[in-house]
Amino acid sequence: MGIIYQTNKKTGITYAYQNESYWDKEKKQSRAKRKLLGKVDPVTGDIISTRSYKKKDHKAELVPAKPGPVAITKYQRCFFGATYLFDQIGKALGLTADLKDCFPEDYKKIQSIAYYLILEENNALSRFSHWQKLHIHPYGEDIPSQRSSELFQSIDEENRMRFFEKQGRRRIEKEYWAFDITSISSYSEVLSQVKKGRNKEHDRLPQINLALLFGEESGLPFYYRKLAGNITDVKTIKQLMTEFDVMGYKKIRVVLDRGFYSKKNIDLLYKNHQKFIIGVKLGLNFVKSVLEEERANLQLWTSLETQFGTHGICRPISWDYEQERPYKGDTIKDKRRAYLLLFYNPEKAAKDQADMNDYYTSLYNDLINNSRKDYRSKDYDRYFTVTDTPKRGRKVVPKEDVMREAARNYGYFALLSNEVSDPFEALSIYRSKDIVEKGFGNLKERLNFRRMQVSSELSLNGKLFIEFIALIYLSYVKKRMQDAGLFEKWSLQGLIDELDLIELFEAPGHGRVLGEVTEKQKDLYQALGIDPPSL
Structure with a gap:
């Protein structure tokens, strides 16, 4: 030694x-x-x-100290009022808590990009660096393009579904959930779900489809799903029911437009014990027969509801329920209670006539000029007969009997429900599905998602999720504005711009100083259900 x-x-x-x-x-x-x-x-x-060192002292050193307030090291004057509004909305809806729980490392980045998408309408993410220098936001730092791409790709399916589950449980259990699908066009050749499909805007580009679920009473979205562009509305209900079960949603009430109607879908809704209100076409046999019996009653004053300017009646019917059981090789057949709700609106009748006249004229001109459009191919043959001869040339003749039959149903429409028997209660709930259409409009127009500009499936999934988060904030503001009657004096952009004027000044050694908040701005916060900012 x-x-x-x-x-x-x-x-x-x-x-x-x-x-x-x-x-x-x-x-x-x-x-x-x-x-x-x-x-x-x-x-x-x-x-x-x-x-x-004593062991206990050594262990004490391993326990991380609680983070204190971040010291202010530079002078900074930034816009604060609009991002403060979104911060408070995030707290009120549990949005911040759910994002933090599901994405603990990235939730502030997600929120900051969502804020940017709302405040910088239609601007690309490349402008984030400029925007963030002028605004207080959750992340507090720049998110360059490479970092935002990495963020998009880090948003995985498991945590996305956890977020949907958490948000869904925060919604009012008794409210109806409006479900609809829209298409988003793309130039991409690498995204597997971009397919040619039926596009309501008649865009010829390939597309993906996007399904959205909104709360009828809250006006807030809390679920979306990306679909291949060639998937039709009617094929999506089975998957929707499956994902409801995965997320633990029970006793759901859904509002669906008539594009989702099929006998199999109605049977599936009954099988899953889902309450529903769905639009149905007048040409269905069970609707047509009842309508013929009730046409006269739908013209009477006693069936009129002046609030809607619409006549309405309810007819209880029996639904022919079928359930296939492959494991037993048989089919259960039974009767289920349902309500067929029929309506007639004179103003709608006049509008239907004007719209159809314009449509007939458009079809006629296409045929005369030999400029048929693919998406109208069935209607050309349905409403007109076309003949071509060497001497007389092209002759287009309207099918008046078909047009006359169509005119009989101007102003009429129908709903089917397995719960609501009052026609005007059902109509009020059904009209709430307009919030989905408005949500699609917000995504495509204000949040700059009309054309997908991503290069991979992972980037698309992540960007779409953050667009969805932005849509929640935006939907909250619009719903509150509507409830408070603010749209009479303010546009959405105008209100956000007014609040965005409020500044926050930061100085080393002096802390944070809030800029002036006017009485008008305080009133706007309170109308939106948010306490005005104060330090």
Whole structure:
């Protein structure tokens, strides 16, 4: 046993070690054990023992200290009022808490990009660097294009579904959920779900379809799903029911337009014990027969609801329910209660006539000019007969009997429900599905998602999720504005711009100083259900 000395070349400090030699039987060679004795005093040569730490002290050092307030190190004056509004909305809806729980590392980035998408209408994400220098936002730093792409790709399916589940449970259990689908065009050749499909805007580009679910009473979206562009509305209900079950949603009430109607879908809704209101076509046999019996009653004053300017009646019917059981090789057949709700609106009748006249004229001109459009191919043959002869040329003759039959149903429409028997209660709920259409409009126009500009499936999934988060904030503001009657004096953009004028000044050693908040701005916050900012 002896003492050896070793000098650290970087610090110049010499350390003394107790050295003990021993024989290693496995490696069959001499080895040494060393124990630090201390530092060597460069003047006296004495060994100075290093301080020993008690275990409890060592453990205490491993416990991270609670983060305190971030010190202000630079002068900064930024816009604060609009992002403050979104911060408070996030707290009120549990949106911030749910994002933090599902995306603990990135939730502030998600919120900051969502704020940007709302405040910088129709601007590309490349402008984020400029915007963030002028605004207080959750992340507080720049998110360059490469970082935002990495963020999009990090948003995985598991945590996205967890977020939907959490938000869904926060919604009012008794409200109806309006469900609809829109198409989003794309130039991409690498996205697998971009397909040619039926586009309501008659855009010839390939597309993906996007399904959205909104709360009828809250006016807020809380679920979306991306679909291949060639998937039709009617095929989506089975998957929707499956995902409801996965997320633990029970006793759901859904509002669907008539594009989702099929006998199989209605049977599926009954099978899953879902309450529904769905639009149905007048040409269906069970609708047509009841309508013929009730046409006269739908013209009477006793069926009129002046609030809607619409006549309405309810006829209880029996639904012929069928459920196939492949595991038993048979089909259950039963009768289920349903309500057929029929309506007539004179103003709608006049509009239907004007719209159809314009449509007939458009079809006629297409045929005369030999400029048929693919999406109208069935209607050309349905309403007109076309003949071509060498002497007389092209002759287009309207099918008046078909047009006359169509005119009989101007102003009429029908709904089917398995819960609501009051026609005007059902109509009020059904009209709430307009919020989905408005949500689609917000995504495409205000949030700049009419054309997808992403290069991979992962980027698309992540960007779409953040667009959806932005849509929640935007929908909250619009619903509150509507409830408070603010649209009579303010546009959405005008209100946000008014609040965005409020500044926050930061100075080292002096903290944060809130800019002037006018009475008008305070009134707007309160109308939106938010306390005005104060420090």
